Amino acid sequence: MRPELVQAAELLQKNDPASIEQAITLLQNTVYSFSMKVCGHPEDAEDTMQEVLYRSLGHLQKITEPKALAVWLYTVTRNRCWRMRRKSVYAPAHTLSLDELMPDERELGELLADTAAGPENTLLSAEQNRIVQKAIQEIPPSLRIVLVLHDMEELTTEEVAQVLDLQAGTVRVRLHRARLTLRKELSRLKAEEERRIASHGAVHNDAIAERGRTRKPAFECKQIFANLSEYLDGRIEPRTCDELREHIDACPSCVVFLRDLRSAIDRCRSLQPTCDPAVLERLRTALTREYLRLIGI
Numbered sequence: 001m002r003p004e005l006v007q008a009a010e011l012l013q014k015n016d017p018a019s020i021e022q023a024i025t026l027l028q029n030t031v032y033s034f035s036m037k038v039c040g041h042p043e044d045a046e047d048t049m050q051e052v053l054y055r056s057l058g059h060l061q062k063i064t065e066p067k068a069l070a071v072w073l074y075t076v077t078r079n080r081c082w083r084m085r086r087k088s089v090y091a092p093a094h095t096l097s098l099d100e101l102m103p104d105e106r107e108l109g110e111l112l113a114d115t116a117a118g119p120e121n122t123l124l125s126a127e128q129n130r131i132v133q134k135a136i137q138e139i140p141p142s143l144r145i146v147l148v149l150h151d152m153e154e155l156t157t158e159e160v161a162q163v164l165d166l167q168a169g170t171v172r173v174r175l176h177r178a179r180l181t182l183r184k185e186l187s188r189l190k191a192e193e194e195r196r197i198a199s200h201g202a203v204h205n206d207a208i209a210e211r212g213r214t215r216k217p218a219f220e221c222k223q224i225f226a227n228l229s230e231y232l233d234g235r236i237e238p239r240t241c242d243e244l245r246e247h248i249d250a251c252p253s254c255v256v257f258l259r260d261l262r263s264a265i266d267r268c269r270s271l272q273p274t275c276d277p278a279v280l281e282r283l284r285t286a287l288t289r290e291y292l293r294l295i296g297i
Contacts (some may be wrong), residue, residue, distance in 0.1 A: 001067065001070050001153075001156075001159070002153060002154050004026040005026070005027075005066050005069055005070045007023075008023040008026040008027050008030075009063070009064065009066040010066075011026070012060055016297075020288055024053070024287050024288055024291065027053060027073070028053065028275070028283065028287075029274075029275070030073065031048065031052050031053060031073065031077055032045050032048075032273065032275040034148065034152075034153055035048040035052075037271070037273065038081045038144065038145060039081050040136070040137040045273070046275065048077060048080045048081055049283070050283055052080055053283070054287070054290070057290055060291065061294070061295055067159065070155065071162050071163055074153065074155070075163050078163065101180035127193065128267070129271060131186065131190060132268060132271050133271060135185035135189055136148070138181070138185045139178055139185070140181070142174065143177050143181060146171055147179065149164070150175050151179070151265055151268055152271065157172060160175075172229070172230070176228075179261060182264050182265075183261050183264040186264050186267065187260070221251060221253055224248065224251075225257060227244065228257070232258075232261070
């Protein structure tokens with residue numbers, strides 16, 4: 001769970017104007033950031049933030065536990081985002097199968113070539129953030145919401161299950177598919193951007209030309225790839241975990257794929273959309289005034 005929600009729950013219990021205003025600021029940032037990750041459009045995220053927080057004012061005083069606050073806030077925000085979501089024009093016509101999400105021999109060769117070429121990154125930070133935001137929007141909504149809640153909003157599997165009214169096992173399955181989809185989309189978008197930059201003469205990288213020449217068999221590693229999320233999150237039995245680690249350490253293909261998957265998750269977690277400060281200030285003033293009226297201060 002985001003520490004901001006824990007802090008907001010504590011501040012609301014103090015019942016003084018300064019603490020309440022600070023708590024509402026934290027809730028604004030949380031709701032806007034979550035809405036942007038799910039909706040992908042600033043206007044939709046601002047509208048969602050305003051509606052959700054106004055609807056929540058009458059409930060905030062009754063909620064004392066941070067977990068209860070998180071479940072309430074994310075559930076209401078998710079429902080609002082779902083009502084107004086727009087289909088991405090880039091979204092695939094169908095949900096990709098697990099086989100389609102796994103890297104083929106060519107992609108593994110490209111990952112190995114990238115590793116050999118070194119860690120130099122030709123994309124600027126702002127461009128990286130744009131690509132990550134776009135990649136998240138390419139993920140089917142039922143998978144995207146699980147990824148956002150678990151990996152970006154830091155809810156546990158059980159808390160995500162409660163927000164989405166799913167079984168914990170279903171959450172784990174969807175989370176893994178969402179992570180694989182994110183990794184594949186990031187790889188595709190990064191390759192497109194590098195080709196665009198190279199075509200304008202901004203970058204001359206011999207490693208790009210060499211990509212795909214190395215071939216490693218992917219099929220023997222599919223079972224490993226299918227369990228990487230459980231491996232990364234430490235949810236595999238110790239004996240099975242040791243067997244996986246032994247295979248991965250001896251297999252260059254698994255090493256680079258695991259590294260690429262972990263990098264995709266880390267980039268996803270680092271994305272923190274921010275709202276226009278002027279919009280936040282106007283709404284915060286109105287919300288604080290109304291909340292103080294409701295509690296009789």
